[in-house]
Amino acid sequence: MSLTLRTISREQHLAYIQSLPSASHMQVPAWADVKAEWRSESLGWFDPSGDMVGAGLVLYRQVPKVKRYLAYLPEGPVINWYAPNLEDWLQPMLAHLKQQGAFTVKMGPPVIIRRWDAPAIKAGIQNPDVKRLRDVEATHIEPRAFEVADKLRRMGWQQGEDGGAGFADVQPRYVFQVPLADRSLEEVHKGFNQLWRRNIKKAEKAGVEVVQGGYDDLAEWQRLYEITAVRDQFRPRPLGYFQRMWNALNAEDAGRMRLYFARHNGVNLSAATMLVVGGHVWYSYGASDNIGREVRPSNAMQWKMLQDAYAIGATVYDLRGISDSLDESDHLFGLIQFKVGTGGQAAEYLGEWDFPLNKLLHKAFDLYMARR
Numbered sequence: 001m002s003l004t005l006r007t008i009s010r011e012q013h014l015a016y017i018q019s020l021p022s023a024s025h026m027q028v029p030a031w032a033d034v035k036a037e038w039r040s041e042s043l044g045w046f047d048p049s050g051d052m053v054g055a056g057l058v059l060y061r062q063v064p065k066v067k068r069y070l071a072y073l074p075e076g077p078v079i080n081w082y083a084p085n086l087e088d089w090l091q092p093m094l095a096h097l098k099q100q101g102a103f104t105v106k107m108g109p110p111v112i113i114r115r116w117d118a119p120a121i122k123a124g125i126q127n128p129d130v131k132r133l134r135d136v137e138a139t140h141i142e143p144r145a146f147e148v149a150d151k152l153r154r155m156g157w158q159q160g161e162d163g164g165a166g167f168a169d170v171q172p173r174y175v176f177q178v179p180l181a182d183r184s185l186e187e188v189h190k191g192f193n194q195l196w197r198r199n200i201k202k203a204e205k206a207g208v209e210v211v212q213g214g215y216d217d218l219a220e221w222q223r224l225y226e227i228t229a230v231r232d233q234f235r236p237r238p239l240g241y242f243q244r245m246w247n248a249l250n251a252e253d254a255g256r257m258r259l260y261f262a263r264h265n266g267v268n269l270s271a272a273t274m275l276v277v278g279g280h281v282w283y284s285y286g287a288s289d290n291i292g293r294e295v296r297p298s299n300a301m302q303w304k305m306l307q308d309a310y311a312i313g314a315t316v317y318d319l320r321g322i323s324d325s326l327d328e329s330d331h332l333f334g335l336i337q338f339k340v341g342t343g344g345q346a347a348e349y350l351g352e353w354d355f356p357l358n359k360l361l362h363k364a365f366d367l368y369m370a371r372r
Contacts (some may be wrong), residue, residue: 005092008044008055016044016055016251017078022278024075024110025249026171029058030256031074034241035059039069043096045079045089046259054079054089058097068361071102074171081111082276094355103361104354108171111150111350113145114138118191118343121336124326133174133324134344145350150233157353172321173351176336178306178344181279181315185307191343196299203300206264208302213259213271218242221259224271224287227360231290242273242285249275255312260305262297270297274305279315281305302342322346 006015010029017023025031032040034085038059045054056077079089097105105178115125122138151290180188189197213221222239229236241314249257255276262270269292275282283305288298302319309317319339356362 002048003045003053003088003092004046004211006046006051008042010042012044012052013042013055013057015050017277020078020278023078023278024280025256025275025277025282025284026074027055027076028249028252028256028277029057029080030248030252031057032059033206034245035322036244037061038072041100043077043093045092055200056093060100060102063103063361063365066361068103068358069101070071071097071105072170073105073107075108075110077107078110081109081148087147087155088157094357098357101355103358104356104365105355106170106352108352109350111142111145111148112347113142113149113350114348115140116192118345119338121326121340121346123148123338125328125337131325133326133348136326139345149350152353153155155355156167157355159351159353170352173349174322174324175346175347175349176319176322176339176342177347178317178319178342179309179315180306180317188306188310189303189344193341193343196341196343199296199299200303203262206295208262208264208295208297208300209267210260210262213261215243217259217261218246219329220261220268221271221273221287224268224289225285227289228287245273258308260301262301262304264292264295264297267292269293269295270301272301272305274309275310276312276314279313280287280318281309281312281316282313282318282320284320306342317344319344325350 009059010050017028031043038061040060040170041058043056043058044052044213047053054077056073058076059072061072077093083089094105107150116133116136120136120139124130124133128222130136178188218239221242226236246257258274260272260274261268270288272287275284283302298359306317319342323330325332326336327333354362
C-alpha cells in the first residue's frame, strides 16, 4: 500500500485520535500547548484512497544558536506498527522531518513487548537471585514486537545500550497497568493484595474523603507536590505547567485532565492528576504530605480514581512508570512494590528509538544529554 504523509490541521488530528479506542495523551493535539517551549506539527498518513490511516504529533526543540531541531514524537506516532511495510510508513516521515530542519528524530513506538502479572512479579521479588524484571519469565510475550524492533534496527534506528531501563528513556519504558476490560469492579477489588484491601478499609474507617478539585485547586496540588519533591529529592515542575496542562487538555476535551485530593478532617493529605484519552486512563502525577500517612490516603485515592475510570468505561488504568529493578536495596524498588499491590501487570514497551539525520549534531546532542 502506497502511503503519503503531510501536515494536517489540529481538527483533522483530533478527529483521528477520537476515532481510535485510545492513544497516548502525548499524541493528542493539545499536548503541543502543554509543551509550549517546543514548536509542534501534526502529521497525517494517507492511503491511496485518501483516507487518513495514521497521525503523529511532532515536537521540535531547537539547538541553541543553530537552526536545527530535535524532532520528538513522544509515545508515537500513532500508526500501524505491525504493518509488513513499516519502512513505507517511516521513511516519508524521516524525509519530511529532515526537510523541516531536524538533525535527529526520537520516537517511542506504543508497542508492548512483554507483560508480567502480579504473581510472577511477587515470585521474582521473593527470589534472591532475581534482580530485574527481565530475570523473571514473562507472563505474556508479543512476538510481533520483536519483529518491529528488528525492522527498526535494519532501517538504521538506534537504541541506547541499557534499553531504557530505570527511566533512561525520556518516557518510561516500564509501566504498571490494571486491566479493566471484561472485569467487574468487584473482581478488580479482589485483585488487590491483602495490604491494599486492608489499607482501603482503614482509610474508609478513619473517614478519609476523596474529592475532585478544579483549576483553582491547582495551587493546593502544587503545595503537596513540592513537599513530595523535597522528600523524594526531585526537581518539581512549576505551578504554571499544571495550569497550562489543565487549560490545554480540558479545552480540547472536557474531563481529559482531572485532579483528586484525599483529605482527612478537612486537611488534604494526598493529591493526584488523572488523564483520559478514549479507554486509556493514566494516574499521571502524585503528591502527598509528610503527615497523615497512617490513615492511608494514597490507597483510598487510587481506589476512587480507579472506580471513576471504570465508571467512564476505561479499559486500562495506567499507573505509569516503574523501574525494572526487583532489588529491595534499589531506591526505585518502592515504585513497583506499591503498584504491584493493585494486582495489575507490569508492561515493557519497545522503548525510545533515535534516527540520526546529521551524525555530527546527533553525537553532540548525545554528549550534551549524557552530561545533564
